[in-house]
Amino acid sequence: MNAIQALIASLVFPGLLYAVPMGWLMLGTERKLRARFQGRLGPPITQPFWDFVKLLAKWPAPRVRADIDLLAGLPLLAVGSAIGVLALLPVSAGESGFAGDLILLVGLLEIPALCLILAGYASRSIYGEVGATREAVVSIAANVPMLGALIAMATAAGSLHLSIIATQTPWMVRVPALATILLCVPVKLRINPVSLANAEQELLSGPLAEFDGRLLALWELAHALEWVALTGFVITLTVPFRSGVPMLNGLLFVLASFALVPLLTLLASATARLKLAQTTRLLWRWASASAALALLVSMVMRQGGR
Amino acid sequence: MNRPERGLFYKLVERARRRSAWLFHLNTGSCNGCDIELVSCLTPRYDVEQVGIRLEGSPRHADVLCVSGPVTRNTRAALETVYGQMPDPKAVVAIGSCPASCNVFDGSPVIEGPLDRIVPVDIYIPGCPPRPHLIIEGIAEAIELLAQGRLAVGGVR
Numbered sequence: 001m002n003a004i005q006a007l008i009a010s011l012v013f014p015g016l017l018y019a020v021p022m023g024w025l026m027l028g029t030e031r032k033l034r035a036r037f038q039g040r041l042g043p044p045i046t047q048p049f050w051d052f053v054k055l056l057a058k059w060p061a062p063r064v065r066a067d068i069d070l071l072a073g074l075p076l077l078a079v080g081s082a083i084g085v086l087a088l089l090p091v092s093a094g095e096s097g098f099a100g101d102l103i104l105l106v107g108l109l110e111i112p113a114l115c116l117i118l119a120g121y122a123s124r125s126i127y128g129e130v131g132a133t134r135e136a137v138v139s140i141a142a143n144v145p146m147l148g149a150l151i152a153m154a155t156a157a158g159s160l161h162l163s164i165i166a167t168q169t170p171w172m173v174r175v176p177a178l179a180t181i182l183l184c185v186p187v188k189l190r191i192n193p194v195s196l197a198n199a200e201q202e203l204l205s206g207p208l209a210e211f212d213g214r215l216l217a218l219w220e221l222a223h224a225l226e227w228v229a230l231t232g233f234v235i236t237l238t239v240p241f242r243s244g245v246p247m248l249n250g251l252l253f254v255l256a257s258f259a260l261v262p263l264l265t266l267l268a269s270a271t272a273r274l275k276l277a278q279t280t281r282l283l284w285r286w287a288s289a290s291a292a293l294a295l296l297v298s299m300v301m302r303q304g305g306r
Numbered sequence: 307m308n309r310p311e312r313g314l315f316y317k318l319v320e321r322a323r324r325r326s327a328w329l330f331h332l333n334t335g336s337c338n339g340c341d342i343e344l345v346s347c348l349t350p351r352y353d354v355e356q357v358g359i360r361l362e363g364s365p366r367h368a369d370v371l372c373v374s375g376p377v378t379r380n381t382r383a384a385l386e387t388v389y390g391q392m393p394d395p396k397a398v399v400a401i402g403s404c405p406a407s408c409n410v411f412d413g414s415p416v417i418e419g420p421l422d423r424i425v426p427v428d429i430y431i432p433g434c435p436p437r438p439h440l441i442i443e444g445i446a447e448a449i450e451l452l453a454q455g456r457l458a459v460g461g462v463r
Binding site for chain 1: 369
């Protein structure tokens with residue numbers, strides 16, 4: 001991957017220029033569809049864009065300098081790492097260097113959640129702290145099975161490159177691993193039934209309770225980019241099909257990641273919020289079980305292959 | 307952002323404020339009648355989310371402060387805190403007769419209201435309780451003031 005390719009990947013496609021409108025479109029579609037599922041008309045699909053502009057135009061609350069540095073640094077880091085994930089996804093071109101490296105991508109994917117936890121504690125609000133604690137507990141419970149599933153897929157495919165994992169993982173490993181990943185995706189996007197970290201009424205949006213104006217706008221942007229990055233990551237990891245043409249690959253990537261939005265929305269509007277104990281039980285019991293199954297099968301297949 | 311010249315950016319912001327107003331609802335000793343009517347604005351029948359209105363949990367996120375109830379002695383400090391926590395520009399809407407005039411509680415020793423004695427109020431919505439239509443109309447009026455920057459300014463009195 002040379003410098004120009006890297007710039008294009010991070011700034012144009014699948015980076016900033018694609019990801020920001022796509023993130024707003026995904027969030028807008030989610031809100032619109034959720035309203036339709038509830039029998040309402042709902043906001044226009046462009047709503048997240050207007051929310052963003054409005055939040056940018058609010059006057060900032062007076063704060064101490066050190067607080068501003070910390071509270072502005074965290075959402076910026078979250079936005080940056082989400083862009084980093086997108087730039088490194090092996091979508092169209094540049095399948096060399098770090099592009100598509102599983103370890104780097106998983107690490108970058110975790111940073112927005114980590115930033116959110118730190119932001120909750122840094123805001124020194126009791127609601128922020130409770131939200132951050134919940135987010136930390138839930139994200140550990142989701143990460144262990146998710147990493148297990150990824151390790152199983154990488155072991156079975158014999159590679160750490162996303163494209164190779166996507167095309168070469170045998171189905172016996174792929175199915176339980178995919179089940180685990182699908183269980184963990186709503187947790188990482190913090191939507192119902194696992195939205196307990198950012199519960200908007202009981203916790204005043206949890207870690208974001210103390211963020212206003214521009215900082216909140218940055219968080220909204222980070223959340224939108226998280227949607228694009230995570231759906232993109234899942235799609236590049238799981239769709240076992242690569243056409244030879246880069247443009248066609250890109251189109252497939254866009255359509256497939258967008259197709260996940262209605263499914264996630266359906267889940268979010270059909271379920272109520274689970275309690276912390278219920279969420280962790282669900283993840284530790286079922287997601288871990290299917291991850292363990294995937295790991296076991298991949299180990300057995302590896303032994304058999306030798 | 308409230309500069310007098312009307313450039314492209316100004317128009318964009320004005321439009322965004324009109325299309326995305328987030329409410330914070332504060333009960334300052336209301337009998338719950340107005341609160342129920344406000345919440346019913348969010349239901350499928352009235353669905354104010356069509357115009358981007360959302361009920362927020364945190365005053366830091368909100369643009370419009372909806373106050374119901376005559377301000378009791380216990381809730382005055384909370385009202386002042388919440389008003390101070392909201393970032394500018396912000397509009398204050400008095401829902402029902404209580405925040406406007408203290409209603410039947412007028413003259414009580416535990417009432418510190420009416421609301422405009424404590425914070426500047428932009429819109430009064432009369433009624434005991436007001437109908438959801440009227441609440442929506444009042445909030446729409448407040449949003450218009452918010453977008454045009456014609457708000458009652460000043461801090462906690």
